[in-house]
Amino acid sequence: MKIKIQDIDINYIQYGEGKDILLLHGWGQNIAMMRPIGDNFCDRFRITILDLPGFGESDEPNEAWDIEKYSIMLEKFIEEVGIKKPIIMGHSFGGRVAIRYSARNPIEKLVLFGSPCIRIEEELPLTVKFLKKLKTLPGLDKFGEFMKNYIGSRDYKAASPVMRETLVNVVNEDLSKFAREIEEPTLLIWGENDTEAPVHDAKELEKIMIDAGLIILPGTHYAYLENLPQIVTILNKFL
Numbered sequence: 001m002k003i004k005i006q007d008i009d010i011n012y013i014q015y016g017e018g019k020d021i022l023l024l025h026g027w028g029q030n031i032a033m034m035r036p037i038g039d040n041f042c043d044r045f046r047i048t049i050l051d052l053p054g055f056g057e058s059d060e061p062n063e064a065w066d067i068e069k070y071s072i073m074l075e076k077f078i079e080e081v082g083i084k085k086p087i088i089m090g091h092s093f094g095g096r097v098a099i100r101y102s103a104r105n106p107i108e109k110l111v112l113f114g115s116p117c118i119r120i121e122e123e124l125p126l127t128v129k130f131l132k133k134l135k136t137l138p139g140l141d142k143f144g145e146f147m148k149n150y151i152g153s154r155d156y157k158a159a160s161p162v163m164r165e166t167l168v169n170v171v172n173e174d175l176s177k178f179a180r181e182i183e184e185p186t187l188l189i190w191g192e193n194d195t196e197a198p199v200h201d202a203k204e205l206e207k208i209m210i211d212a213g214l215i216i217l218p219g220t221h222y223a224y225l226e227n228l229p230q231i232v233t234i235l236n237k238f239l
Contacts, residue, residue: 002057005076011057012050012081016042019108020086022078023049024094026114026221027167028155030056036225037089040232041239048083052094054163064165067173071100078105087239090115091224092197096175103178110186111235113224116197117175118204179209186212187238189231191223 002009013031021041023034031049038047051058053065053073061069074097078086087108090098095115102110159167186209190202199216206214215234219226 003077003080005073005080008053008059008061008073010050010053010059010073010077012048012077014046014048014081016045016047018045020083021045021047022083022086022088023047024074024088024090024098025049025052025055026092026094027170028055028158029091033225034089034091034094036228037231037235040228041235045087045239048081048086050077052097054160054166060160060162061166062162064162064169066166066169067096067100067175070097074101075105087111089113089235092116092221093170096170096173099175099178099182102184103181107184109184109239110182111189111238112186112205113189114191114194114197114202114221115188116201117179118201118208119172119174119176176208179205183210185238187234188212188214189224189234190214190216191219191221191226192216193219194221194223196221 001013002011004010011031015038021038023038025031025033030051034049038049041047052070054060085106085108087110088098088102089111090096091113092115095112096117098110098112099115099117101107155167188202188206190197190199192199202214202216206212217223217227217230224231
């Protein structure tokens, strides 16, 4: 199904009956990545999964967005499709959007799968420092795009110009102050070998949240899929 929110066509699916569970996928992903979770709970919950703008079958934003704009879109989407006080589950980027939304809207519970939200400055590799320094030299202003392609992440290289700017906005935003405002029970589920959202970030997130618990499982950034039977058992107890 599709619905127009802020002049953007949003693709989504909704199935099952009961309390609302809203599932938000990670960067570069789509509905299919969250469907394995939804399919295990549709017998007693109403499941809603959307392609966030810029992904799957949803339109890209007309300009670069940040987490705030995604959360505003989500507020309008939730209102339009009739979701009431949802249980929100978000992976990675979807978790970031969930944090921003949940800080100012009523939810039932929150589940975050490998969702980095605390920005920690890390020492840049020497090569990156060198390339950044080169860009500042006279006559090398056009070197910037080459540099971005050279040192950029896989997600950055694969994105359109608008989504590249959006990605920069997203990864540079520290959501700590919003995470601190969430009062509802929150479950943090992380892969012990997650290199995109390291476990030490999850431990810091657990410390600053009002009512959060952390579970560390074997696996990578996609530990929620790599341990799906165990995840279903854990979520059944949490919900």
